[in-house]
């Protein structure tokens with residue numbers, strides 16, 4: 164009954180209005196039962212002689228159709244099963260396209276994936292110009308591609324280039340862009356959408372408009388050339404080159420989608436084209452890459468519903484924020500707060516430092532302005548939300564303070580105590596420290612229950628993770644408040660327990676240390692980095708990463724870790740040397756790589772081997788050994804952090820944090836999914852072999868040894 168209600172046919176004389184409003188769901192999704200119901204209605208419409216036009220509209224306020232049911236796609240394990248689902252969907256979308264009477268889709272809100280494919284099978288598409296309206300095909304982000312005819316119909320409507328832009332990158336467009344590329348016929352204010360859809364239907368009834376097959380017509384000379392038999396191969400060649408450059412071949416879906424478009428564009432046989440699309444789709448839908456990307460999607464969706472605590476504790480509202488320190492992190496955090504419409508006060512110890520904070524924010528928005536992603540009006544409005552101060556004026560109305568001053572426990576404790584004195588007793592103070600104990604620091608706060616960690620990553624506006632660190636006395640309310648605030652700032656929060664390096668840095672540091680040992684073992688810097696980017700899929704290799712972080716910072720943290728975690732963390736001789744040769748990394752243009760004045764990487768600095776007292780590299784270690792040593796050492800540390808220290812409680816939190824905080828390849832599903840794909844037995848036995856040379860730092864930890872006995876997985 165509820166499906167019948169959720170997809171219903173409302174007769175308005177000769178116009179059949181199909182209303183979508185799934186009962187008990189926030190958004191409309193095209194699950195199999197929904198599609199079946201849709202088919203039933205199409206049958207009724209086709210058989211009736213009353214109807215002359217069909218209008219399809221959603222009754223959800225900000226959603227047309229969010230897409231196909233991803234749960235169903237996740238469950239597909241065989242190509243045969245996949246084929247059955249697609250064949251059923253194709254028959255419905257074809258029936259829609261083949262209806263003898265014209266169909267008009269009225270789109271307001273998200274019209275994505277299967278939703279977009281549905282409207283592509285209609286004769287007319289109009290949309291609202293509301294900011295919620297997004298029309299597109301995000302499938303490649305889930306390791307699949309449009310399989311309900313999207314790769315066939317979209318290029319025919321908007322042309323090859325615009326279609327590839329959307330399909331390959333999994334993009335969506337707003338109403339304005341949709342109109343520009345010819346994806347919709349009209350874009351108009353939301354209040355007028357339904358009236359306009361009905362008036363188009365009336366025009367149909369009056370015989371002024373009829374059935375049509377909208378075909379792309381090149382407008383400019385360039386478009387004409389690119390769409391000609393001569394130009395098309397060039398478009399495909401460029402798209403393929405760009406794809407392989409971006410994905411390095413790790414993501415099969417967009418490559419397959421391109422292949423499908425190439426084989427079907429211009430074909431006159433819909434049946435053959437859909438068959439090609441179906442075969443390609445079924446190939447990618449069963450890959451582990453797709454399953455991992457879908458899991459990641461669900462993890463992100465789950466965060467949206469979580470509060471960061473168990474039980475019914477509400478986050479406190481935050482309308483006024485303050486940031487202590489207007490440096491690299493403080494400036495970034497202030498920009499992010501204002502960008503999300505939060506009033507933020509930046510405090511530093513000099514006007515020069517404050518000016519740098521303002522400049523950092525303004526630089527980010529200026530870039531958006533030049534890319535037309537922001538208007539001058541909005542930029543000025545956001546800028547006006549940031550105010551600067553050298554004292555605590557205005558702190559009486561602050562709800563939450565983020566501390567981002569120098570990394571020194573005593574200074575931080577003092578500043579926190581002083582800040583607390585100038586704030587209300589219920590003001591929450593969060594530290595952005597990356598290596599100091601949150602519980603220890605909370606001793607500076609008269610109300611330690613209102614103190615915790617809010618660890619952003621650098622650069623703040625780009626890195627999606629925030630570690631929410633609970634100290635020993637942190638209250639649930641403070642945790643929930645920072646968790647909610649992180650989400651409001653567009654970040655993915657993960658709650659972690661206090662401990663050296665919290666979660667992400669604790670796992671990342673052994674990886675960087677191991678890379679330094681590879682260097683000592685005769686490996687070349689560029690070779691190791693390339694193994695990680697081109698063979699493993701990290702966004703950057705460990706040496707490039709250390710240059711980004713700053714070599715002085717890395718060496719300092721290595722030593723802190725050695726002190727905190729014991730001999731398992733060994734300080735490489737190279738690290739000791741690094742501090743004495745004036746190489747700070749990207750920030751002073753000299754690290755493992757050389758950089759120009761604008762920070763652009765030039766090349767590996769060949770002189771560094773000698774400066775570090777190393778022989779010329781011989782690259783004697785295999786790619787396998789390099790990758791395994793650096794990655795397994797993270798898995799080893801993760802087993803302790805998860806199983807023994809309970810820094811987080813579940814393996815998926817490790818995976819989410821590593822993907823969001825370090826760019827660990829999403830197609831591998833995260834560090835522990837990757838570990839499970841190899842098996843704990845294999846990892847432990849390889850580590851044993853490496854440890855015969857390296858000693859304790861590569862010895863499998865007790866939790867990993869225990870797992871290896873029965874080849875147990877992290878995700879059991």
Ligand SMILES: NC(=O)c1ccc[n+]([C@@H]2O[C@H](COP(=O)([O-])OP(=O)(O)OC[C@H]3O[C@@H](n4cnc5c(N)ncnc54)[C@H](O)[C@@H]3O)[C@@H](O)[C@H]2O)c1
Pocket residue numbers: 487488489490491492493510511512513516566567568569570571578595596597598618619620621712
């Ligand atoms: N830089 C990173 O990559 C990174 C990443 C995550 C976390 N962190 C952490 O963030 C914090 C800040 O790091 P950063 O890189 O932004 O440092 P930074 O040196 O760029 O900025 C620190 C700012 O704090 C100001 N300051 C010093 N004492 C102050 C005081 N008493 N009151 C107000 N302002 C004061 C300084 O003038 C400076 O502007 C540190 O705890 C660091 O560990 C840094």
